[in-house]
Amino acid sequence: MNKTWLIIQREYLSRVKNKRFLILTFLTPLLIVGLIAASIYFSVSGVEYRKIAVIDPNGFVKTSLKNTNQINFSFPANVDTSNYIQKGYTDILILPQFEKGKKSDYILRSQKSMGLMLQESISDRINSAIEDQMLQDAGIQQNVLDSIHKASQVAELKAYEDKGSSSKESNAGLAMGIGYASGLLIYMTMFIYGAMVMRGVMEEKTNRIAEVIISSVKPFELMMGKIIGIGAVGLTQFLLWIILIISLTSAAAGFLPSDLQSQVETLQQNNGTMAGGMMQASESAQRIYDFQHTISTANWPLIIFCFIFYFIGGYLFYAALFAAVGSTVNEDPQDAQSLMFPITMPLIFSYIITNMVTQNPNTPIAFWASMIPFSSPMVMMARVAYGVPSAVTYWELALSMLCLVAGFIFTTWLSGRIYRTGILLYGKKVTWKIMFKWAFKKA
Amino acid sequence: MDALLSLQNLKKYYATQKAVDDISFDIQRGSIFGLLGPNGAGKTTLLRMITGIFYPDSGNILLEGTTFNPMLDIEKIGYMPEERGMYKKMKIGEQALYLAQLKGMSKAEATEKIKYWFKKFEMESWWNKKVEDLSKGMSQKLQFVITVLHEPKLIILDEPFSGLDPLNANLIKDEIYALAKKGSTIIFSTHRMEQVEEICDHIVLVNLGKKILDGSVADIKQQFKENNFSIEIKAGSSISSNAIFTIINDTDAKYLIKINEGYTVNNVLQHIIEQKIELIGFNEVLPSLNEIFIKLVEGTHAGARAFQNI
Numbered sequence: 001m002n003k004t005w006l007i008i009q010r011e012y013l014s015r016v017k018n019k020r021f022l023i024l025t026f027l028t029p030l031l032i033v034g035l036i037a038a039s040i041y042f043s044v045s046g047v048e049y050r051k052i053a054v055i056d057p058n059g060f061v062k063t064s065l066k067n068t069n070q071i072n073f074s075f076p077a078n079v080d081t082s083n084y085i086q087k088g089y090t091d092i093l094i095l096p097q098f099e100k101g102k103k104s105d106y107i108l109r110s111q112k113s114m115g116l117m118l119q120e121s122i123s124d125r126i127n128s129a130i131e132d133q134m135l136q137d138a139g140i141q142q143n144v145l146d147s148i149h150k151a152s153q154v155a156e157l158k159a160y161e162d163k164g165s166s167s168k169e170s171n172a173g174l175a176m177g178i179g180y181a182s183g184l185l186i187y188m189t190m191f192i193y194g195a196m197v198m199r200g201v202m203e204e205k206t207n208r209i210a211e212v213i214i215s216s217v218k219p220f221e222l223m224m225g226k227i228i229g230i231g232a233v234g235l236t237q238f239l240l241w242i243i244l245i246i247s248l249t250s251a252a253a254g255f256l257p258s259d260l261q262s263q264v265e266t267l268q269q270n271n272g273t274m275a276g277g278m279m280q281a282s283e284s285a286q287r288i289y290d291f292q293h294t295i296s297t298a299n300w301p302l303i304i305f306c307f308i309f310y311f312i313g314g315y316l317f318y319a320a321l322f323a324a325v326g327s328t329v330n331e332d333p334q335d336a337q338s339l340m341f342p343i344t345m346p347l348i349f350s351y352i353i354t355n356m357v358t359q360n361p362n363t364p365i366a367f368w369a370s371m372i373p374f375s376s377p378m379v380m381m382a383r384v385a386y387g388v389p390s391a392v393t394y395w396e397l398a399l400s401m402l403c404l405v406a407g408f409i410f411t412t413w414l415s416g417r418i419y420r421t422g423i424l425l426y427g428k429k430v431t432w433k434i435m436f437k438w439a440f441k442k443a
Numbered sequence: 444m445d446a447l448l449s450l451q452n453l454k455k456y457y458a459t460q461k462a463v464d465d466i467s468f469d470i471q472r473g474s475i476f477g478l479l480g481p482n483g484a485g486k487t488t489l490l491r492m493i494t495g496i497f498y499p500d501s502g503n504i505l506l507e508g509t510t511f512n513p514m515l516d517i518e519k520i521g522y523m524p525e526e527r528g529m530y531k532k533m534k535i536g537e538q539a540l541y542l543a544q545l546k547g548m549s550k551a552e553a554t555e556k557i558k559y560w561f562k563k564f565e566m567e568s569w570w571n572k573k574v575e576d577l578s579k580g581m582s583q584k585l586q587f588v589i590t591v592l593h594e595p596k597l598i599i600l601d602e603p604f605s606g607l608d609p610l611n612a613n614l615i616k617d618e619i620y621a622l623a624k625k626g627s628t629i630i631f632s633t634h635r636m637e638q639v640e641e642i643c644d645h646i647v648l649v650n651l652g653k654k655i656l657d658g659s660v661a662d663i664k665q666q667f668k669e670n671n672f673s674i675e676i677k678a679g680s681s682i683s684s685n686a687i688f689t690i691i692n693d694t695d696a697k698y699l700i701k702i703n704e705g706y707t708v709n710n711v712l713q714h715i716i717e718q719k720i721e722l723i724g725f726n727e728v729l730p731s732l733n734e735i736f737i738k739l740v741e742g743t744h745a746g747a748r749a750f751q752n753i
Contacts, residue, residue: 006544014533208528212589215494215522216545218513424496 004221004228011200011229016236025240033248050118052108053079053089058098061129071122081109093122098130171297172386176358178298179382182307183354186377190314190347193234194322198336200226201326201423210423219420223327224412227319234315235308256288264288299387306384309401314377316408318343324415327422328430335429342432350375357382361391373407376400414439446505447472447628448493448597453502455488462488463499464652470630470645475623477643477660478632479732481740485652486632487525490599493630494522506597518547521595525602525632527586529574536561536570539589546593553592560588564614579606587615591622598622599630604638616642636733646732650740664729667738670702672711675724687714699728 015021051072056062065073076087084092091110098104106126108114114122135145201223204210213222253261263285325339353375357366361383370380370392380400383392421438422430446469455463463485470476480486491497493504495513504511506519530538536557543553561567564584574582583606591598600619604612619642623629631643639646640660648656656663675697676682682698684690687706692699702711708725715722730738 208526211524214496
């Protein structure tokens with residue numbers, strides 16, 4: 001055990017001290033934040049202003065077609081498809097003669113083609129203008145119509161999950177986000193750290209140090225030392241990321257104007273409303289509060305506990321298999337590709353299931369995939385995000401965890417047997433059939 | 444008899460061949476022992492069983508009179524495999540320290556020993572270098588240091604001189620003598636017979652998984668002697684083959700003869716004196732280990748064994 005500890009230390013320190021680890025650890029979150037910022041920036045700055053000339057033979061959409069900050073509708077005379085560009089319009093919209101109950105096409109001609117979102121938005125506006133016109137034709141006053149429109153926008157869905165006598169606010173969007181993110185993170189780390197274990201084993205084998213070390217420690221100790229050491233690297237990386245995220249968000253909060261901060265605090269104290277008599281909360285304060293409130297509906301301690309459990313369990317499960325593959329590879333790293341296939345397939349398959357489960361956490365396939373150790377680390381995380389015990393019962397969670405523990409004990413045992421034969425065997429091309437033989441032969 | 448290590452009826456069969464087939468021998472404490480054999484004879488398998496990497500299918504290994512227990516006895520052994528291996532990216536000092544600690548040394552003790560050996564071998568400046576920066580001979584020296592660092596009772600060296608220049612080979616050779624003198628027992632596995640003849644006290648030759656020769660170098664040479672002698676006579680005179688001896692080779696006035704059966708050295712001398720030939724030198728020629736090796740192994744198709752099924 002003492003020697004395993006030495007091996008763990010070496011595997012851990014040699015990686016953590018490496019410059020690549022530091023760069024990867026600090027660059028990855030920056031990269032993610034940068035990507036998000038960039039996509040927001042481009043979606044904001046990429047907005048184009050459209051000035052649309054509308055030719056309306058019916059004459060009734062004029063009052064109902066609303067302008068936005070992106071689209072400006074105007075109804076000029078003497079504009080047609082041949083001259084709208086010269087007159088300073090970006091597009092021309094030609095509405096047909098409207099006939100009741102008949103579907104008809106309207107035509108949009110543009111200098112530059114229009115994005116799908118914008119097209120849908122224009123289409124919606126025209127249809128609602130037509131709807132308004134029909135309602136007015138049916139005798140509803142314009143002001144009544146306006147007040148109905150305004151009033152019908154106030155309802156907002158708030159879902160609660162019942163837990164015995166008490167009920168808790170739930171948020172499917174958040175659950176989906178957490179489930180998807182943690183499933184993806186586990187999927188990626190299985191690959192990254194599993195491959196790291198495999199490369200480490202291959203390195204020891206191909207540069208022949210394995211024989212020197214195995215004359216000092218048992219092969220199983222060497223394998224376990226490597227797996228645990230690299231797993232600790234993974235946990236360190238997560239820990240650093242969590243610290244980084246917390247410090248970045250609190251630093252970002254410090255940059256908010258102080259009146260905004262105090263408004264958010266008031267909202268927090270009063271469960272989302274400003275105290276009576278006080279001014280209305282500003283839109284941004286409300287948004288920040290809503291965001292914080294949504295985040296707080298999730299059961300974070302449970303999610304973090306489950307994440308760490310499933311990361312460790314899944315990692316041990318797959319890393320052992322990767323180590324077994326690494327031990328059978330000779331000089332040619334390409335051999336690893338074909339041997340890795342049976343390991344990467346279930347991983348990819350689990351990821352696909354995870355994507356489905358983030359939307360439907362309670363299908364039979366979701367249940368079984370969250371029990372089988374090949375897929376449970378990813379799939380169960382996607383389900384746990386929907387809440388325990390509302391989406392996943394406690395016994396399901398316990399059974400899944402138990403299966404995973406049994407699973408990694410089995411793969412570690414299996415891989416240990418393959419590894420101890422493979423690590424000292426050179427010049428023989430190993431297939432899964434041979435590995436199977438090694439695993440189950442006597443002593 | 445004080446045997447440090449005795450192997451009793453060791454067997455290890457692989458699916459396709461009998462790698463080690465019933466081999467027994469003893470190795471005396473403080474001796475330098477040569478384990479010889481052609482490629483694929485089963486030497487590496489034998490060494491791996493002695494180092495506890497492999498378990499024998501049957502038979503016993505006794506270390507200092509008690510059954511070898513890989514868990515406990517591994518620290519008494521230093522093993523330098525034929526294929527040298529190091530972590531290429533790791534600093535040399537850290538690497539030596541790590542491997543020494545795996546052999547059960549404390550960090551302080553290991554550091555002290557490494558410094559001692561590095562100084563002795565003029566390697567002090569290497570501490571912060573990486574193995575990938577070393578030449579083959581340099582990493583060989585490092586490997587040797589790592590092998591003997593924890594003062595093992597049994598040192599196993601598989602081809603320790605390959606890739607070393609004569610200067611460094613001598614350095615290592617002297618160290619091997621010194622370690623043996625201090626009481627370490629050394630198993631030395633090689634194909635280079637002239638080195639064996641020079642260094643080893645006792646040898647075992649294995650071929651096709653079986654022991655075919657076991658004894659001290661001097662005894663074995665006696666055992667395989669072929670009654671060959673070298674004769675040097677005064678320039679200008681000559682001798683020729685006759686009933687007493689046959690000339691195998693002659694250059695100028697030096698002859699290599701083989702005494703025919705039924706005759707002795709005295710018969711030869713008498714013959715020469717009777718011929719009134721002036722004798723300058725007369726020596727017995729013992730076969731070299733190389734010749735013995737070739738004689739024993741040739742024709743056994745040892746090399747083809749790897750691809751045969753039993």
